[in-house]
Amino acid sequence: MTPLTALWLPILVSAIFVFAASSIIHMFTKWHDADYPPVPNETAFRDAVRPLALPPGDYMVPRAKSTAEMRSPEFAEKIKSGPVMIFTVMPNGQMSMGKSLVLWFIYLIVVGIFAAYIAGRALAPGTHYLEVFRFAGATAFIAYAVGIWQMWIWYHRNLGSTIRSTIDSLIYALLTAGTFGWLWPK
Numbered sequence: 254m255t256p257l258t259a260l261w262l263p264i265l266v267s268a269i270f271v272f273a274a275s276s277i278i279h280m281f282t283k284w285h286d287a288d289y290p291p292v293p294n295e296t297a298f299r300d301a302v303r304p305l306a307l308p309p310g311d312y313m314v315p316r317a318k319s320t321a322e323m324r325s326p327e328f329a330e331k332i333k334s335g336p337v338m339i340f341t342v343m344p345n346g347q348m349s350m351g352k353s354l355v356l357w358f359i360y361l362i363v364v365g366i367f368a369a370y371i372a373g374r375a376l377a378p379g380t381h382y383l384e385v386f387r388f389a390g391a392t393a394f395i396a397y398a399v400g401i402w403q404m405w406i407w408y409h410r411n412l413g414s415t416i417r418s419t420i421d422s423l424i425y426a427l428l429t430a431g432t433f434g435w436l437w438p439k
Contacts, residue, residue, distance in 0.1 A: 255373040264365035267432035271425045288414040307342045314338045368392040382434035390430025398422035
């Protein structure tokens with residue numbers, strides 16, 4: 254067993270490596286360009302929705318208030334006639350990347366802590382690189398990738414986006430695994 258306090262360096266360094274890799278993937282490649290295509294006739298859509306003054310949040314249209322309403326012919330007609338949407342409204346104004354980047358880095362540290370906890374409970378100091386790689390990598394991959402598929406299953410998120418995000422997650426997990434194997438206490 255390796256104490257969590259002995260693993261602060263691989264936690265921090267793996268977060269830095271994954272942060273850099275994710276920045277490269279999202280800023281310098283066109284890998285995710287197809288994730289959010291524009292709405293056809295965006296101007297008309299924005300002009301139609303703007304007067305509703307929807308506050309920031311997540312919405313579903315149509316949205317039944319009960320299971321009884323969900324089974325009603327009126328709700329079935331709403332679903333049939335469409336549109337059927339799940340969407341997020343963000344605050345108006347310039348998007349601030351600063352807050353999102355800080356939250357992303359904190360998330361990377363949290364994933365590193367979980368990878369450290371699982372590997373640290375199973376492995377002693379001085380464990381061979383590949384053993385550490387397997388434990389840390391599997392844990393990191395689960396943390397980064399598994400939840401993405403819920404969005405595809407339940408909310409019909411684009412399959413291509415889901416697969417691309419899963420591949421990103423594999424890259425992040427491999428970086429985390431490699432960093433833990435490299436910096437594992439002797």
